[in-house]
Amino acid sequence: MDLQQNNKILEVKNLKTYFFTDGGVVKAVDGVSFDLNVMETLGIVGETGSGKSVTALSILRLIKQPPGKIVEGEILFKGRNILDMNIKELQDFRGNRISMIFQDPMTSLNPVFTIGNQIMEAIIAHRNVDKKTAKQESLKLLEMVGIPDLKRRFNSYPHEFSGGMRQRAMIAMAIANSPNILIADEPTTALDVTIQAQILELMHELKEKTKSSIIIITHDLGVVAKYADRVMVMYAGKTVEFSDVDTIFYKPCHPYTLGLMKSITRLDEAKREHLKPIEGNPPSLIDLPRGCIFRVRCKYAIDKCKNILPPLLEIEKGHFTSCIRAEEFLSGSLKRKK
Amino acid sequence: MLYFILRRILQIIPVIIGVTLILFILMYVIPEDPAQLILQKGATPEALANLRAKMGIDRPLHVQYWRYMRGLFSGDLGTSYRYGRSVNSILAQHYPYSIRLAFAAIILEIIIGLFAGIVSAVKKYSFWDSLVTISTTIVVCVPVYWLGMILQVTFGLKLGWLPMSGYGDGSIKYYILPAITLASVSIAYVARMMRSTMLEALSNDYIVTAYAKGLSQFKVVGKHAMKNALIPVVTLVGLDLGALMGGAILTETVFNWPGVGRTLYLAVLQRDAPVVIGGTIILVSIFVIMNLIVDIIYAWLDPRIRYEKREPGL
Numbered sequence: 001m002d003l004q005q006n007n008k009i010l011e012v013k014n015l016k017t018y019f020f021t022d023g024g025v026v027k028a029v030d031g032v033s034f035d036l037n038v039m040e041t042l043g044i045v046g047e048t049g050s051g052k053s054v055t056a057l058s059i060l061r062l063i064k065q066p067p068g069k070i071v072e073g074e075i076l077f078k079g080r081n082i083l084d085m086n087i088k089e090l091q092d093f094r095g096n097r098i099s100m101i102f103q104d105p106m107t108s109l110n111p112v113f114t115i116g117n118q119i120m121e122a123i124i125a126h127r128n129v130d131k132k133t134a135k136q137e138s139l140k141l142l143e144m145v146g147i148p149d150l151k152r153r154f155n156s157y158p159h160e161f162s163g164g165m166r167q168r169a170m171i172a173m174a175i176a177n178s179p180n181i182l183i184a185d186e187p188t189t190a191l192d193v194t195i196q197a198q199i200l201e202l203m204h205e206l207k208e209k210t211k212s213s214i215i216i217i218t219h220d221l222g223v224v225a226k227y228a229d230r231v232m233v234m235y236a237g238k239t240v241e242f243s244d245v246d247t248i249f250y251k252p253c254h255p256y257t258l259g260l261m262k263s264i265t266r267l268d269e270a271k272r273e274h275l276k277p278i279e280g281n282p283p284s285l286i287d288l289p290r291g292c293i294f295r296v297r298c299k300y301a302i303d304k305c306k307n308i309l310p311p312l313l314e315i316e317k318g319h320f321t322s323c324i325r326a327e328e329f330l331s332g333s334l335k336r337k338k
Numbered sequence: 339m340l341y342f343i344l345r346r347i348l349q350i351i352p353v354i355i356g357v358t359l360i361l362f363i364l365m366y367v368i369p370e371d372p373a374q375l376i377l378q379k380g381a382t383p384e385a386l387a388n389l390r391a392k393m394g395i396d397r398p399l400h401v402q403y404w405r406y407m408r409g410l411f412s413g414d415l416g417t418s419y420r421y422g423r424s425v426n427s428i429l430a431q432h433y434p435y436s437i438r439l440a441f442a443a444i445i446l447e448i449i450i451g452l453f454a455g456i457v458s459a460v461k462k463y464s465f466w467d468s469l470v471t472i473s474t475t476i477v478v479c480v481p482v483y484w485l486g487m488i489l490q491v492t493f494g495l496k497l498g499w500l501p502m503s504g505y506g507d508g509s510i511k512y513y514i515l516p517a518i519t520l521a522s523v524s525i526a527y528v529a530r531m532m533r534s535t536m537l538e539a540l541s542n543d544y545i546v547t548a549y550a551k552g553l554s555q556f557k558v559v560g561k562h563a564m565k566n567a568l569i570p571v572v573t574l575v576g577l578d579l580g581a582l583m584g585g586a587i588l589t590e591t592v593f594n595w596p597g598v599g600r601t602l603y604l605a606v607l608q609r610d611a612p613v614v615i616g617g618t619i620i621l622v623s624i625f626v627i628m629n630l631i632v633d634i635i636y637a638w639l640d641p642r643i644r645y646e647k648r649e650p651g652l
């Protein structure tokens with residue numbers, strides 16, 4: 001894949017977001033790096049608790065402080081560091097250049113305001129328009145995301161919508177200001193299987209139409225295979241592998257990714273949602289072990305893994321891995337176990 | 339909605355029948371003789387018997403009750419034993435004073451209570467939060483009449499800034515101490531409830547959505563969290579409004595405020611049954627009507643309730 005440098009819309013470099021709790025410092029995100037190109041869909045995968053949501057929230061600086069804090073790293077949007085923005089700039093930025101939709105559309109819409117009101121609000125927050133224009137815009141958006149019976153639906157409350165409709169409304173709200181990036185944190189987990197497909201298809205179409213980019217967090221590797229151009233794999237708060245989708249699926253060079261991919265053939269559709277194919281548990285994020293974080297669960301671990309925390313390295317163009325044996329996988333000298 | 343309101347108004351009737359019945363029985367079992375009360379000591383037995391017959395209090399309880407209820411439904415609350423005036427006119431004379439005091443108290447309750455609650459929720463664990471927690475705890479523990487007297491002594495007697503009691507010429511300075519006293523406990527409850535409902539509202543996912551849209555903290559707290567947080571608080575304030583409108587017996591007595599609360603207190607002391615019963619009926623009715631208004635506001639705030647109530651069936 002030929003990726004031009006100036007095509008980058010977002011670059012996350014060595015992001016670290018910690019939570020300072022009574023029980024200790026939870027290193028929820030502890031070294032995440034990736035980038036995103038214009039019109040690209042990036043998939044983020046990793047088992048539960050690996051820091052996917054915290055990464056997404058960190059990008060828009062939505063981590064509640066205290067207890068959370070972004071302690072290190074850079075998040076560059078078109079070269080500008082989001083972490084340097086003041087509160088006013090941040091408000092102008094959120095929902096305008098980068099939007100976000102969440103897992104559960106029931107709880108992420110405010111139950112006491114109409115759908116129309118909540119969409120109009122997103123428009124008015126960023127554009128200098130009167131209510132009438134905002135309403136027309138909102139109706140257009142609702143039509144775009146495929147909500148029937150517009151006039152009535154505009155004045156409905158979230159509880160009068162089905163789950164799929166609510167997520168459509170959330171999408172309408174998120175794209176209201178034609179953002180460059182839409183971040184979707186497990187947007188379909190709370191929905192029925194048939195509705196899931198519709199929502200994903202809708203997001204994909206809108207992305208194509210508006211020439212924007214998507215970051216999609218999911219447990220569903222089928223979704224990744226179908227929509228993602230590139231994939232970032234996370235483990236215990238770290239990026240362990242990052243590359244284009246074919247590489248991730250067919251020649252992964254990190255044992256954790258390898259385990260994930262093997263699981264596809266093993267698990268049926270229903271179970272795929274709860275990605276936990278590899279035996280053992282991730283380490284405590286408060287008390288990370290010495291050496292490689294994946295070592296205790298790794299089938300390929302060698303003595304050296306005990307002492308060295310492998311850095312994320314570019315082992316071939318556009319392919320990043322944090323395993324000291326990655327080169328061996330790449331060259332084929334270390335066979336991937338069945 | 340209309341159906342719902344109508345139903346609630348009809349519900350007032352059995353409540354009033356129940357209340358009058360209980361009061362009637364209580365007043366009836368008190369061994370004191372109203373005729374004796376009116377004619378004072380030294381009245382002849384004949385005069386007493388005459389008066390009893392005239393008042394109808396020599397008749398059996400159920401007959402008296404029936405008569406009273408007939409009067410009640412035609413708007414007649416009877417005649418005071420003490421003053422010989424109609425209860426209607428006595429209540430009408432004192433009621434406006436209670437209403438005015440109640441409004442003053444409610445305004446304090448809403449402004450101070452909501453403000454303190456919001457500040458302590460948004461600035462959780464800060465100095466202001468602790469201040470609110472400590473002062474509300476103290477206020478809730480202190481008896482109302484004691485607080486009233488402390489204020490009287492401090493601001494009335496020692497500092498001489500404000501009048502100690504009475505209605506005076508009705509200017510604001512006469513309202514301040516009784517209104518603070520009357521509102522004190524409610525302010526504390528409103529502040530605490532507002533704090534907890536606000537914290538609860540702020541922990542919801544839709545708050546993250548609101549921030550993610552690019553809204554300011556002012557908008558997120560003041561609009562998105564506020565409307566949700568207010569729902570339970572409205573109930574509390576509304577119930578208070580009902581209770582305050584009924585006159586504040588303790589506060590009015592301590593501050594010698596000429597409202598129905600104090601009138602009722604005096605009537606109890608004087609065994610003036612018609613005033614006690616009539617006054618109580620009015621208080622109960624107002625309380626029930628206030629509840630109705632609260633329910634309507636509630637339905638407006640929370641659309642989920644609105645739709646549940648639209649369903650048919652009693």
Ligand SMILES: Nc1ncnc2c1ncn2[C@@H]1O[C@H](COP(=O)(O)OP(=O)(O)OP(=O)(O)O)[C@@H](O)[C@H]1O
Nearest residue numbers: 019021026028047048049050051052053054055067
């Ligand atoms: N407010 C918080 N305080 C303390 N720890 C937190 C907080 N929020 C998240 N964490 C921790 O950060 C870690 C990463 O959480 P995150 O929600 O990002 O996981 P995730 O990859 O999105 O998982 P899932 O697939 O279940 O959504 C978890 O271990 C979680 O316990």
Ligand code: SF4
Nearest residue numbers: 292295298305323324
């Ligand atoms: S560094 Fe060692 S332990 Fe870690 S993933 Fe690679 S082989 Fe396994």
Ligand SMILES: [Mg+2]
Nearest residue numbers: 052053054185
């Ligand atoms: Mg998550």
